[in-house]
Amino acid sequence: MPHPIPCAAALAVAALFATPAVQAQDAGQLNVICSVQAEWCNMIQTVFTKTTGVKVNMSLKGSGEALAQLIAERANPKTDVWFGGTGDPHLQAAEQGLSLDYKSPSLPQLHAWAQQQAEQSKFRTVGIYSGPLGFGYNTELIAKKKLPIPKTWADLLNPAFKGEIQVANPASSGTAYTMVATLVQLMGEEKAFEYMKALHRNISQYTRSGTGPIKAAARGETTVSISFVHDGPGEAMQGFPIATITPADGTGAEIGSMSLIDGARNLANAKRFYDWALTAGAQEMGAAAKQFQLPSNKAAKVDPRVPDFKKIKFIPYDYAKYGSSTERKRLIARWEKDVNSLPR
Incomplete structure (x- = not known):
């Protein structure tokens, strides 16, 4: 299992968010498949829990494995949100009716390529980064x-x-x-x-x-x-x-994506996480976790180590x-x- 990020680092990132933390037992839980690098998965898990009180059960899987799991669980889904990984398997999940259509209020804040990913999937997935x-x-x-x-x-x-x-x-x-x-x-x-x-x-x-x-x-x-x-x-x-x-x-280029799972048991928390993950602050955690894709939120600060798309x-x-x-x-x-x- 990946090591959790040091407490001080997680708390420093949590301080970026104004939402006051509430008791975890009051806020319920959330089951997430995470298809980005372990350090990034750990950071979003820690910060989302600290800022909302929602207990996040995080499972790390490559995008191909994640899609296979969702297909296997189709009759009885155990996953609420699938975060990250190349967009192709997310589009296939959408095509097979494994993901839920949802238009986040954050959608207009995103780059055109991320909005296009949402439109092509009939709003069953959305672009969160590109590389x-x-x-x-x-x-x-x-x-x-x-x-x-x-x-x-x-x-x-x-x-x-x-x-x-x-x-x-x-x-x-x-x-x-x-x-x-x-x-x-x-x-x-x-x-x-x-x-x-x-x-x-x-x-x-x-x-x-x-x-x-x-x-x-x-x-x-x-x-x-x-x-x-x-x-x-x-x-x-x-x-x-x-x-x-x-x-x-x-x-x-890949368009890394995020999907809500059809039949999610914790749908309210899943939508809350989905909206949060599209905010500029949440997307800036990628670079904080040493991952240098281009964030999909136009307001997110772009780390200088992110490839310059204008020169490619x-x-x-x-x-x-x-x-x-x-x-x-x-x-x-x-x-x-x-x-x-x-x-x-």
Whole structure:
């Protein structure tokens, strides 16, 4: 289990919120699946409880695992809110009727991309942060091995990178599925699969989790990772020699999302948490927990370590199409058959 954040830090963050704390037994409880990093999950759990008195039961799960749990619990939901993780599984939960439509009063305060996520899901999910896909690289290994810094998708096909790159498996990772969907939209499907077959020769390992490759690059276990670049600064803050770059020829971004679960047992508290999580103050906790996505609330202070979206070339990513169950299943099945089955 993750360690709770130190009491002093939690109290300092709690002081940011004016709502007086009430007795936990009076305020009831809330069951949350949290699909962001442990430190962020712990912080929102501590602060929401201290400022409202609601007892938060927090379960940490990757977005793919979270969706599987919600499907398994469909007849008897045990979860009230699903917080964070890539938007595709949230859109699938919405499509399958697992989440509840809800228009938060905070909705007008959000960036257009977050409001669009809500509209596309018929208000069954909402964007809470965004982060671009790119490359992480170990600065010491790149220099030691005299390798070029990859600046485009094509650069990763350089034979010098054979065995030097890690990316997650799109069947288990939202990060890697974002890569597949990005390449298909950037190059066209046939060229994208030819590209991924060529890239396969340079991949040393497909990890289960999306953050695995950048953590491996930070620790010198691989030279390059394909990752969300907002995961780089937190590793650098721990003293690891990691830098990030976004491909000059275009990239996609995740929209991390939040959903209320249909059949939630603690619906009033779930809505209270949902509204709170969309406020600027609550969203600024991401950076306080060393997570550097762009918050969806326009009034949230943006940490200087958050990637500058104005300097990144983004593709017009079709979240509705690539977030649908049928398209995701089809592309992952094709990746397994055409790419993952090949020898390296």
